[in-house]
Amino acid sequence: MRITNTMLMHRAIRDLDKLREQYARAQDAVNGRVLTRPSDDPKRVEEAMQLSGMELRMERIQRAAEDALDWLRVTETHLTAIIDRLQAAREAVVQAGGPLALGPEGQQSLAATLRSIRESLMQELNSQHRGLYLFSGYKTDTRPFVESGGTLQYQGGPDQELVRTVAPGFTVAVTVPGNWLHADEVIGALDQMIADLEAGNIENLTATGLPALDKALENLTVIRSDLGLRQNQVTQYMEQARDSILLIKERLTKISGGDLETAVLEMTEAQTAYLAALACFAKALPQSLIDYMLR
Amino acid sequence: MITSLFTGMYNAVRGLQHAQTAVTVHGSNIAHANDTAYTRRQVLTPTEAGITGPGIARIRDLFIDQQYRSVSASLGEAEARQDVLSKVEDILGDPVAGGLRKALDEFFDAWQALADDPTSGVARLQVLSAGRQFVNEIRTAYRGFAELQETVNDDLVDNMREVNNLLNQVFELNKRISYLTRNQMNDADLRDLRDLALDKLAKLVGATATEGEDGVVRITVGSTSVLYGPTVLTLVMGATGQPVWQSADGTQHPYTGGGVIAGLVSVRDEELQTLKQEIALLARQVAEAVNRLHSDPPFFVDTDNPWKLAVNPDLTPDKIMTGPSGLPSDGEIARQIAALATEGIDGWDSSSIVTQALMTPGTFYQNLVGWVGIKAADANLSYEVARTHLAAEEEQRQASWGVSLDEEVAGMMMQQKAYAACARLITVMDEMLQTLIDAIR
Numbered sequence: 001m002r003i004t005n006t007m008l009m010h011r012a013i014r015d016l017d018k019l020r021e022q023y024a025r026a027q028d029a030v031n032g033r034v035l036t037r038p039s040d041d042p043k044r045v046e047e048a049m050q051l052s053g054m055e056l057r058m059e060r061i062q063r064a065a066e067d068a069l070d071w072l073r074v075t076e077t078h079l080t081a082i083i084d085r086l087q088a089a090r091e092a093v094v095q096a097g098g099p100l101a102l103g104p105e106g107q108q109s110l111a112a113t114l115r116s117i118r119e120s121l122m123q124e125l126n127s128q129h130r131g132l133y134l135f136s137g138y139k140t141d142t143r144p145f146v147e148s149g150g151t152l153q154y155q156g157g158p159d160q161e162l163v164r165t166v167a168p169g170f171t172v173a174v175t176v177p178g179n180w181l182h183a184d185e186v187i188g189a190l191d192q193m194i195a196d197l198e199a200g201n202i203e204n205l206t207a208t209g210l211p212a213l214d215k216a217l218e219n220l221t222v223i224r225s226d227l228g229l230r231q232n233q234v235t236q237y238m239e240q241a242r243d244s245i246l247l248i249k250e251r252l253t254k255i256s257g258g259d260l261e262t263a264v265l266e267m268t269e270a271q272t273a274y275l276a277a278l279a280c281f282a283k284a285l286p287q288s289l290i291d292y293m294l295r
Numbered sequence: 296m297i298t299s300l301f302t303g304m305y306n307a308v309r310g311l312q313h314a315q316t317a318v319t320v321h322g323s324n325i326a327h328a329n330d331t332a333y334t335r336r337q338v339l340t341p342t343e344a345g346i347t348g349p350g351i352a353r354i355r356d357l358f359i360d361q362q363y364r365s366v367s368a369s370l371g372e373a374e375a376r377q378d379v380l381s382k383v384e385d386i387l388g389d390p391v392a393g394g395l396r397k398a399l400d401e402f403f404d405a406w407q408a409l410a411d412d413p414t415s416g417v418a419r420l421q422v423l424s425a426g427r428q429f430v431n432e433i434r435t436a437y438r439g440f441a442e443l444q445e446t447v448n449d450d451l452v453d454n455m456r457e458v459n460n461l462l463n464q465v466f467e468l469n470k471r472i473s474y475l476t477r478n479q480m481n482d483a484d485l486r487d488l489r490d491l492a493l494d495k496l497a498k499l500v501g502a503t504a505t506e507g508e509d510g511v512v513r514i515t516v517g518s519t520s521v522l523y524g525p526t527v528l529t530l531v532m533g534a535t536g537q538p539v540w541q542s543a544d545g546t547q548h549p550y551t552g553g554g555v556i557a558g559l560v561s562v563r564d565e566e567l568q569t570l571k572q573e574i575a576l577l578a579r580q581v582a583e584a585v586n587r588l589h590s591d592p593p594f595f596v597d598t599d600n601p602w603k604l605a606v607n608p609d610l611t612p613d614k615i616m617t618g619p620s621g622l623p624s625d626g627e628i629a630r631q632i633a634a635l636a637t638e639g640i641d642g643w644d645s646s647s648i649v650t651q652a653l654m655t656p657g658t659f660y661q662n663l664v665g666w667v668g669i670k671a672a673d674a675n676l677s678y679e680v681a682r683t684h685l686a687a688e689e690e691q692r693q694a695s696w697g698v699s700l701d702e703e704v705a706g707m708m709m710q711q712k713a714y715a716a717c718a719r720l721i722t723v724m725d726e727m728l729q730t731l732i733d734a735i736r
Contacts, residue, residue, distance in 0.1 A: 002695070006697050006698070007693045010690075011690075035391055037384045037390070037668075038384055038664045038667045038668030038672075039668045045665070048391040049657075052397075053396070056404050057400075057404070057407075057637070060407050060408065067412070132624065137622070138620055138624045139624070140622075141623045157620065157625075160625070165407060165410065288700040288704070289700060293704055293708060
């Protein structure tokens with residue numbers, strides 16, 4: 001093939017261009033920018049987009065799960081307090097060795113104990129977390145249990161549970177709607193027992209009072225154990241979310257060019273090749289026969 | 296046979312003339328050594344030139360020209376598409392760390408945060424701000440594509456003007472070359488000019504040229520003869536925005552060529568048009584799905600106009616409906632809106648990007664970016680291939696008619712020696728004649 005000086009020049013320029021391009025790409029990789037345009041690698045860009053979307057969602061889920069755990073613990077604490085009070089009431093009645101054995105004074109003091117338990121129960125039933133009522137469903141700004149005309153009214157939203165999204169598409173209830181507690185029956189039973197004590201209808205205490213308390217306790221215990229199960233569930237999801245975030249981060253770093261060792265190696269290679277080509281270009285190209293003849 | 300001394304003298308003179316002309320030609324070649332449009336010239340040997348005196352030949356190969364021009368047309372088309380599609384990528388921004396995708400993710404994330412804590416004033420503000428950010432990104436992308444389409448159109452008009460200029464240039468050169476050819480004069484410079492114009496036309500419209508006996512070329516673009524004899528067609532923008540060839544009497548022929556013009560038309564009418572439609576579809580689908588859940592008051596207004604789409608200006612943080620009951624901790628609506636991001640929106644119109652009727656907006660946008668990525672990567676590849684191919688063709692041309700300084704310098708040396716030899720010959724003959732003349736005295 002006939003080779004002219006211009007051809008040599010053009011070839012050298014083209015080769016230098018290519019080397020510069022390689023060098024720039026290697027440099028981008030070192031700086032962690034491999035996927036800056038969709039055309040860099042459409043499949044990987046798609047994956048990276050999906051991953052960064054997932055990362056954001058998992059972070060939100062992790063926060064929601066922490067929040068859910070917080071709410072579940074608070075709900076459980078208050079529910080436990082309610083159960084403890086009721087248990088105390090029950091024990092007070094039972095330990096009195098049968099109210100019949102008590103004298104009228106003993107009966108009065110038992111009534112007083114029950115009344116103080118009733119008071120602290122009311123407080124627990126209307127307890128708040130972060131300024132929101134725990135047991136009023138969605139009506140977190142409304143006091144759930146109010147006494148009017150001697151009966152307990154539930155003013156919260158019936159059957160409304162606050163929920164948190166703890167896994168993609170999966171929610172868990174973090175509170176218990178007040179009406180599920182059957183507080184009116186619980187308070188009613190206590191009131192009845194107090195009234196019976198005061199009226200001297202002592203046998204009613206064991207005949208109807210204690211069974212009513214037991215029934216309420218059973219209901220509350222079931223709800224509490226459910227809360228415990230939910231806490232375990234949320235903890236599991238939280239760990240899952242944490243693991244997923246780690247995996248996503250790792251994969252993202254990998255596909256968007258976090259392999260620093262290879263990147264640096266490639267950059268050094270590209271640099272060496274470029275420098276060698278430059279030296280070669282500077283030496284060979286400016287020469288022609290004209291440098292030796294016709295002087 | 297006995298020859299006269301004067302015959303030898305004539306031979307020597309012709310040798311001198313040949314060497315003189317040859318040095319001029321070498322000089323011209325050296326002067327144009329770096330001019331890629333220049334065709335190397337050679338002095339015909341005295342035998343080739345016959346008795347008319349020194350002649351000059353232009354070393355040009357029609358076959359190589361045809362090859363070069365056909366590749367050049369592909370390059371023109373690929374280059375135009377690659378350039379526009381890389382601008383499309385610029386408009387989309389960093390696909391992973393920014394842009395529309397991030398705004399979309401953050402918008403739904405803000406709803407999720409609100410669902411988890413409907414009483415939070417900050418979460419409400421965040422939903423509004425993320426909504427505005429999403430709208431902004433939609434508008435920016437849509438405006439970007441619409442403006443790019445306009446730019447491509449302007450570019451198209453400029454290039455069409457250039458095509459018409461070049462055709463007229465070839466028409467004029469045809470006339471002069473034909474005159475010079477008829478009168479056996481040197482037309483090499485004009486032919487170089489004409490070949491340059493034909494190269495440019497090949498890149499712009501994929502024109503092919505054939506040369507007649509009289510040195511006149513006729514030009515065909517696709518299936519249309521656009522320059523033949525005294526007829527030159529003009530490339531104009533037709534009524535439907537498509538380029539058409541128009542003759543002097545107003546008849547129009549559709550444009551069937553390739554090159555830059557074809558590349559610009561295809562990217563303007565296909566890719567950019569599709570992108571505008573898809574962005575409008577994304578905006579409408581997301582805005583309407585959110586409005587279906589948050590209808591009183593609607594969260595977005597002007598949902599089917601990407602230029603005007605906005606978060607309802609009447610919407611204040613307290614007017615955001617987090618749940619159907621309107622109770623402070625009811626986050627059901629917010630939860631359902633957030634779930635659009637994972638469970639998808641129904642009713643995507645079928646298009647080049649939509650793979651199914653029920654899709655999440657994130658998947659839709661991912662598909663869109665993937666589609667752009669594949670188109671752009673294809674364009675980059677075609678461009679790279681065409682460029683490499685053209686470089687090879689350019690080498691072919693240079694190998695065949697590029698100037699080699701070494702050759703020219705060596706040639707000049709040869710001519711210098713030949714000149715000296717011929718001059719010496721004349722001196723010898725002069726001396727011989729002198730001897731003869733002296734003998735008479």
